[in-house]
Amino acid sequence: MPLACMKRQHGYFIRMTQAVEQILNEAQHLSAAERKELADRLVECLVRDIPPGVQRAHLAEVRRRMAQVDSGEVSLVPGDEALEQVRRLVGSSQAGR
Numbered sequence: 017m018p019l020a021c022m023k024r025q026h027g028y029f030i031r032m033t034q035a036v037e038q039i040l041n042e043a044q045h046l047s048a049a050e051r052k053e054l055a056d057r058l059v060e061c062l063v064r065d066i067p068p069g070v071q072r073a074h075l076a077e078v079r080r081r082m083a084q085v086d087s088g089e090v091s092l093v094p095g096d097e098a099l100e101q102v103r104r105l106v107g108s109s110q111a112g113r
Contacts, residue, residue: 032040043051084090093101
């Protein structure tokens with residue numbers, strides 16, 4: 017598959033085929049609601065490809081984590097704070113290369 021380009025995103029190089037690049041360029045012109053619908057449909061397609069055993073294991077893990085939150089064993093971290101922690105971890109691991 018020919019690669020149209022490599023774009024740097026969050027410190028990683030993302031390879032895009034010409035087809036993906038074209039779709040992405042077109043999607044950027046959609047309204048927010050249309051982009052959301054497109055994303056939802058893409059996720060639905062991906063979910064259908066997950067093997068049943070993996071789906072069951074994922075659901076069990078979600079239930080386990082929900083129980084931990086409900087019991088007070090763990091506390092939730094706001095999304096922006098969690099993303100910042102991940103960025104720091106990724107940044108520090110890349111600095112060691």
